[in-house]
Amino acid sequence: MKQEAAERKLLAEKQKKLNNEERKFKVEMDRNKELLSRETDADKITQLQDRLKELELQMMNIEEKKEEIASLTLGKAGYVYIISNLGSFGDNMFKIGMTRRMVPQDRVDELGSASVPFKFDVHAMIFSDDAIGLEQKLHKELNDSRVNKVNFRKEFFKTDIDSLKNMVEDIDPTAEFVTTMLAEEYRQTLAINESIAV
Structure with missing residues:
Protein backbone atom coordinates (compact mmCIF):
# COMPACT_ATOMS: atom_id res chain seq x y z
CA MET A 1 0.00 0.00 0.00
CA LYS A 2 2.83 2.40 0.93
CA GLN A 3 4.61 1.66 -2.36
CA GLU A 4 1.39 2.24 -4.36
CA ALA A 5 0.87 5.59 -2.62
CA ALA A 6 4.47 6.58 -3.37
CA GLU A 7 4.03 5.59 -7.03
CA ARG A 8 0.79 7.59 -7.28
CA LYS A 9 2.52 10.61 -5.75
CA LEU A 10 5.41 10.28 -8.21
CA LEU A 11 2.99 10.02 -11.15
CA ALA A 12 1.08 13.10 -9.92
CA GLU A 13 4.37 15.04 -9.71
CA LYS A 14 5.34 13.97 -13.24
CA GLN A 15 1.87 14.94 -14.48
CA LYS A 16 2.19 18.38 -12.86
CA LYS A 17 5.63 18.91 -14.41
CA LEU A 18 4.34 17.89 -17.86
CA ASN A 19 1.34 20.23 -17.51
CA ASN A 20 3.70 23.11 -16.69
CA GLU A 21 5.92 22.28 -19.68
CA GLU A 22 2.87 22.01 -21.92
CA ARG A 23 1.63 25.44 -20.78
CA LYS A 24 5.07 26.96 -21.38
CA PHE A 25 5.34 25.48 -24.90
CA LYS A 26 1.76 26.53 -25.71
CA VAL A 27 2.49 30.14 -24.72
CA GLU A 28 5.62 30.11 -26.89
CA MET A 29 3.70 28.53 -29.80
CA ASP A 30 0.96 31.18 -29.58
CA ARG A 31 3.60 33.93 -29.43
CA ASN A 32 5.41 32.47 -32.47
CA LYS A 33 2.14 32.18 -34.41
CA GLU A 34 1.35 35.81 -33.58
CA LEU A 35 4.83 36.94 -34.73
CA LEU A 36 4.52 34.79 -37.85
CA SER A 37 1.21 36.39 -38.80
CA ARG A 38 2.86 39.86 -38.78
CA GLU A 39 6.33 38.97 -40.11
CA THR A 40 7.32 39.94 -43.67
CA ASP A 41 11.03 39.03 -43.71
CA ALA A 42 11.47 35.63 -45.44
CA ASP A 43 14.40 34.51 -43.22
CA LYS A 44 12.55 35.34 -40.02
CA ILE A 45 9.43 33.57 -41.31
CA THR A 46 11.52 30.43 -41.92
CA GLN A 47 13.05 30.68 -38.42
CA LEU A 48 9.62 31.06 -36.82
CA GLN A 49 8.20 28.14 -38.84
CA ASP A 50 11.16 25.94 -37.85
CA ARG A 51 10.70 26.84 -34.18
CA LEU A 52 6.97 26.07 -34.43
CA LYS A 53 7.80 22.61 -35.82
CA GLU A 54 10.21 22.00 -32.91
CA LEU A 55 7.57 23.08 -30.40
CA GLU A 56 4.98 20.87 -32.10
CA LEU A 57 7.30 17.86 -31.71
CA GLN A 58 7.91 18.72 -28.05
CA MET A 59 4.14 19.02 -27.48
CA MET A 60 3.62 15.60 -29.10
CA ASN A 61 6.34 14.14 -26.88
CA ILE A 62 4.64 15.61 -23.80
CA GLU A 63 1.30 14.18 -24.97
CA GLU A 64 2.83 10.71 -25.32
CA LYS A 65 4.23 10.96 -21.78
CA LYS A 66 0.86 12.13 -20.46
CA GLU A 67 -0.84 9.17 -22.17
CA GLU A 68 1.67 6.83 -20.49
CA ILE A 69 0.97 8.38 -17.07
CA ALA A 70 -2.79 8.16 -17.70
CA SER A 71 -2.40 4.50 -18.59
CA LEU A 72 -0.61 3.84 -15.30
CA THR A 73 -3.09 5.93 -13.32
CA LEU A 74 -6.47 5.24 -14.88
CA GLY A 75 -6.25 1.64 -15.97
CA LYS A 76 -7.12 0.44 -19.45
CA ALA A 77 -10.37 2.18 -20.47
Whole structure:
Protein backbone atom coordinates (compact mmCIF):
# COMPACT_ATOMS: atom_id res chain seq x y z
CA MET A 1 0.00 0.00 0.00
CA LYS A 2 2.83 2.40 0.93
CA GLN A 3 4.61 1.66 -2.36
CA GLU A 4 1.39 2.24 -4.36
CA ALA A 5 0.87 5.59 -2.62
CA ALA A 6 4.47 6.58 -3.37
CA GLU A 7 4.03 5.59 -7.03
CA ARG A 8 0.79 7.59 -7.28
CA LYS A 9 2.52 10.61 -5.75
CA LEU A 10 5.41 10.28 -8.21
CA LEU A 11 2.99 10.02 -11.15
CA ALA A 12 1.08 13.10 -9.92
CA GLU A 13 4.37 15.04 -9.71
CA LYS A 14 5.34 13.97 -13.24
CA GLN A 15 1.87 14.94 -14.48
CA LYS A 16 2.19 18.38 -12.86
CA LYS A 17 5.63 18.91 -14.41
CA LEU A 18 4.34 17.89 -17.86
CA ASN A 19 1.34 20.23 -17.51
CA ASN A 20 3.70 23.11 -16.69
CA GLU A 21 5.92 22.28 -19.68
CA GLU A 22 2.87 22.01 -21.92
CA ARG A 23 1.63 25.44 -20.78
CA LYS A 24 5.07 26.96 -21.38
CA PHE A 25 5.34 25.48 -24.90
CA LYS A 26 1.76 26.53 -25.71
CA VAL A 27 2.49 30.14 -24.72
CA GLU A 28 5.62 30.11 -26.89
CA MET A 29 3.70 28.53 -29.80
CA ASP A 30 0.96 31.18 -29.58
CA ARG A 31 3.60 33.93 -29.43
CA ASN A 32 5.41 32.47 -32.47
CA LYS A 33 2.14 32.18 -34.41
CA GLU A 34 1.35 35.81 -33.58
CA LEU A 35 4.83 36.94 -34.73
CA LEU A 36 4.52 34.79 -37.85
CA SER A 37 1.21 36.39 -38.80
CA ARG A 38 2.86 39.86 -38.78
CA GLU A 39 6.33 38.97 -40.11
CA THR A 40 7.32 39.94 -43.67
CA ASP A 41 11.03 39.03 -43.71
CA ALA A 42 11.47 35.63 -45.44
CA ASP A 43 14.40 34.51 -43.22
CA LYS A 44 12.55 35.34 -40.02
CA ILE A 45 9.43 33.57 -41.31
CA THR A 46 11.52 30.43 -41.92
CA GLN A 47 13.05 30.68 -38.42
CA LEU A 48 9.62 31.06 -36.82
CA GLN A 49 8.20 28.14 -38.84
CA ASP A 50 11.16 25.94 -37.85
CA ARG A 51 10.70 26.84 -34.18
CA LEU A 52 6.97 26.07 -34.43
CA LYS A 53 7.80 22.61 -35.82
CA GLU A 54 10.21 22.00 -32.91
CA LEU A 55 7.57 23.08 -30.40
CA GLU A 56 4.98 20.87 -32.10
CA LEU A 57 7.30 17.86 -31.71
CA GLN A 58 7.91 18.72 -28.05
CA MET A 59 4.14 19.02 -27.48
CA MET A 60 3.62 15.60 -29.10
CA ASN A 61 6.34 14.14 -26.88
CA ILE A 62 4.64 15.61 -23.80
CA GLU A 63 1.30 14.18 -24.97
CA GLU A 64 2.83 10.71 -25.32
CA LYS A 65 4.23 10.96 -21.78
CA LYS A 66 0.86 12.13 -20.46
CA GLU A 67 -0.84 9.17 -22.17
CA GLU A 68 1.67 6.83 -20.49
CA ILE A 69 0.97 8.38 -17.07
CA ALA A 70 -2.79 8.16 -17.70
CA SER A 71 -2.40 4.50 -18.59
CA LEU A 72 -0.61 3.84 -15.30
CA THR A 73 -3.09 5.93 -13.32
CA LEU A 74 -6.47 5.24 -14.88
CA GLY A 75 -6.25 1.64 -15.97
CA LYS A 76 -7.12 0.44 -19.45
CA ALA A 77 -10.37 2.18 -20.47
CA GLY A 78 -10.33 4.61 -23.39
CA TYR A 79 -11.02 5.09 -27.08
CA VAL A 80 -9.37 3.43 -30.06
CA TYR A 81 -9.47 5.66 -33.12
CA ILE A 82 -8.96 4.94 -36.82
CA ILE A 83 -8.13 8.07 -38.80
CA SER A 84 -6.86 9.00 -42.25
CA ASN A 85 -5.41 12.05 -43.97
CA LEU A 86 -5.94 11.79 -47.72
CA GLY A 87 -4.15 15.06 -48.55
CA SER A 88 -1.08 14.19 -46.50
CA PHE A 89 -0.69 10.42 -46.92
CA GLY A 90 -2.94 9.19 -49.75
CA ASP A 91 -6.01 6.97 -49.73
CA ASN A 92 -4.74 3.71 -48.20
CA MET A 93 -2.87 5.05 -45.17
CA PHE A 94 -4.48 4.91 -41.72
CA LYS A 95 -3.40 5.72 -38.19
CA ILE A 96 -4.79 3.48 -35.46
CA GLY A 97 -4.19 4.81 -31.99
CA MET A 98 -5.68 5.05 -28.52
CA THR A 99 -6.53 7.89 -26.17
CA ARG A 100 -7.96 8.12 -22.65
CA ARG A 101 -9.20 11.66 -23.06
CA MET A 102 -12.77 12.41 -22.05
CA VAL A 103 -13.21 14.11 -25.44
CA PRO A 104 -11.26 11.82 -27.79
CA GLN A 105 -11.71 14.18 -30.75
CA ASP A 106 -9.27 16.54 -28.97
CA ARG A 107 -6.48 14.03 -29.58
CA VAL A 108 -7.39 13.74 -33.28
CA ASP A 109 -7.48 17.55 -33.61
CA GLU A 110 -4.08 17.74 -31.95
CA LEU A 111 -2.62 15.20 -34.41
CA GLY A 112 -3.96 17.27 -37.29
CA SER A 113 -2.54 20.58 -36.07
CA ALA A 114 0.74 22.07 -37.32
CA SER A 115 2.55 18.80 -38.14
CA VAL A 116 0.44 17.90 -41.21
CA PRO A 117 -1.03 20.19 -43.90
CA PHE A 118 -4.62 18.90 -43.56
CA LYS A 119 -6.97 17.71 -40.79
CA PHE A 120 -7.55 14.00 -40.16
CA ASP A 121 -10.84 12.25 -40.99
CA VAL A 122 -12.23 9.94 -38.28
CA HIS A 123 -13.43 6.55 -39.54
CA ALA A 124 -14.05 4.93 -36.16
CA MET A 125 -13.95 5.93 -32.50
CA ILE A 126 -14.46 2.81 -30.37
CA PHE A 127 -14.86 3.00 -26.60
CA SER A 128 -13.43 0.00 -24.76
CA ASP A 129 -12.85 -0.96 -21.13
CA ASP A 130 -9.59 -2.43 -22.43
CA ALA A 131 -8.57 0.12 -25.07
CA ILE A 132 -4.92 -0.93 -24.78
CA GLY A 133 -5.82 -4.55 -25.55
CA LEU A 134 -8.11 -3.54 -28.43
CA GLU A 135 -5.44 -1.29 -29.95
CA GLN A 136 -2.84 -4.06 -29.63
CA LYS A 137 -5.23 -6.57 -31.23
CA LEU A 138 -5.79 -4.31 -34.25
CA HIS A 139 -2.06 -3.57 -34.52
CA LYS A 140 -1.27 -7.29 -34.39
CA GLU A 141 -3.81 -8.14 -37.09
CA LEU A 142 -2.37 -5.39 -39.29
CA ASN A 143 1.28 -6.03 -38.47
CA ASP A 144 2.21 -6.95 -42.07
CA SER A 145 0.68 -3.64 -43.20
CA ARG A 146 2.68 -1.58 -40.67
CA VAL A 147 4.48 1.29 -42.43
CA ASN A 148 7.31 1.71 -39.90
CA LYS A 149 8.47 -1.75 -38.83
CA VAL A 150 11.21 -0.34 -36.58
CA ASN A 151 9.39 2.20 -34.39
CA PHE A 152 6.08 0.68 -33.26
CA ARG A 153 4.97 4.00 -31.75
CA LYS A 154 4.42 5.19 -35.32
CA GLU A 155 0.96 3.67 -35.68
CA PHE A 156 0.46 3.99 -39.44
CA PHE A 157 -0.79 1.11 -41.58
CA LYS A 158 -1.10 0.76 -45.37
CA THR A 159 -4.38 -1.07 -45.96
CA ASP A 160 -7.79 -0.54 -47.55
CA ILE A 161 -10.85 0.93 -45.88
CA ASP A 162 -13.08 -2.13 -46.43
CA SER A 163 -10.62 -4.44 -44.63
CA LEU A 164 -10.56 -2.06 -41.67
CA LYS A 165 -14.37 -1.82 -41.64
CA ASN A 166 -14.70 -5.63 -41.59
CA MET A 167 -12.09 -5.90 -38.84
CA VAL A 168 -13.88 -3.34 -36.66
CA GLU A 169 -17.29 -4.98 -37.24
CA ASP A 170 -15.86 -8.37 -36.23
CA ILE A 171 -14.55 -6.87 -32.98
CA ASP A 172 -17.53 -4.63 -32.19
CA PRO A 173 -20.66 -4.98 -34.39
CA THR A 174 -22.18 -1.88 -32.73
CA ALA A 175 -19.24 0.38 -33.61
CA GLU A 176 -19.97 3.06 -36.17
CA PHE A 177 -17.56 3.04 -39.11
CA VAL A 178 -17.38 5.82 -41.71
CA THR A 179 -15.93 4.67 -45.03
CA THR A 180 -16.00 8.11 -46.68
CA MET A 181 -12.81 10.14 -46.79
CA LEU A 182 -14.20 13.67 -46.54
CA ALA A 183 -10.80 15.37 -46.72
CA GLU A 184 -12.61 18.71 -46.94
CA GLU A 185 -9.59 21.02 -46.72
CA TYR A 186 -7.66 18.91 -49.23
CA ARG A 187 -10.54 18.83 -51.74
CA GLN A 188 -11.14 22.58 -51.31
CA THR A 189 -7.42 23.18 -51.92
CA LEU A 190 -7.55 21.10 -55.11
CA ALA A 191 -10.57 23.12 -56.29
CA ILE A 192 -8.74 26.40 -55.58
CA ASN A 193 -5.65 25.17 -57.43
CA GLU A 194 -7.80 24.17 -60.42
CA SER A 195 -9.51 27.58 -60.50
CA ILE A 196 -6.10 29.32 -60.40
CA ALA A 197 -4.80 27.13 -63.25
CA VAL A 198 -7.77 28.01 -65.49
